[in-house]
Amino acid sequence: MHIRLVSPADADALLAIYNPEVIETVVTFDLVPGETSDMLAWIESHLGAHPAIVAVADNPVEAPEGTPLSANGDAILGYASIREFRDRPAYATTVENSVYVARSARGQGIARHLMDHLIIMATDAGFHSMIARIVGDNETSIKLHEACGFELVGIEREVGRKHGRWLNVVEMQLLLGS
Numbered sequence: 001m002h003i004r005l006v007s008p009a010d011a012d013a014l015l016a017i018y019n020p021e022v023i024e025t026v027v028t029f030d031l032v033p034g035e036t037s038d039m040l041a042w043i044e045s046h047l048g049a050h051p052a053i054v055a056v057a058d059n060p061v062e063a064p065e066g067t068p069l070s071a072n073g074d075a076i077l078g079y080a081s082i083r084e085f086r087d088r089p090a091y092a093t094t095v096e097n098s099v100y101v102a103r104s105a106r107g108q109g110i111a112r113h114l115m116d117h118l119i120i121m122a123t124d125a126g127f128h129s130m131i132a133r134i135v136g137d138n139e140t141s142i143k144l145h146e147a148c149g150f151e152l153v154g155i156e157r158e159v160g161r162k163h164g165r166w167l168n169v170v171e172m173q174l175l176l177g178s
């Protein structure tokens, strides 16, 4: 497996990873699955200072069954990104992260690999703080972020509603090197 920057050719593979989470789970607060055009716009917004990265199987033939393929034939195991945390200028040194792994490839350390890479990239780019906002019952993601050094900031209670439930958001933070 190797990690590279996202490309527009990855749009449908990323949608194949993301949309099932929109439809079936509460890990994302989006309510309506995205179209290719939405994902292309998302990728475009992550080609600059706030990048997205993808984990690619070294040999697509050996990727787990069901792993989505990009338009150039890469098997996309997962992706991670940073975005602006808040738009007021004094927040510019803080980013918020996101990470998704294909259901076919979970439990093999892909998310950890993506997160470690993302943290190094964000640190090298001069960002000072990374925030993760995680739905309260997403124990897997909370454990992942703890393993990456994030610490609990606090819990926003019942700030979301999806699938007929009130949802808490757990905020976690990692201070970066610079």
Ligand SMILES: CC(C)(COP(=O)(O)OP(=O)(O)OC[C@H]1O[C@@H](n2cnc3c(N)ncnc32)[C@H](O)[C@@H]1OP(=O)(O)O)[C@@H](O)C(=O)NCCC(=O)NCCS
Binding pocket: 021, 027, 098, 099, 100, 101, 102, 105, 106, 107, 108, 109, 110, 111, 112, 113, 133, 134, 135, 138, 139, 140, 141, 143, 144, 145, 147
């Ligand atoms: C959360 C997610 C990204 C984890 O991806 P993954 O590749 O399976 O995770 P990894 O194999 O890299 O595991 C990394 C760490 O996460 C934790 N973890 C992973 N799977 C777990 C599970 N089923 N239960 C508890 N902890 C788990 C562990 O701390 C693990 O480290 P360890 O293996 O050393 O114990 C993946 O489940 C996913 O895409 N979920 C849906 C999207 C989502 O929730 N994204 C996060 C939104 S905030």
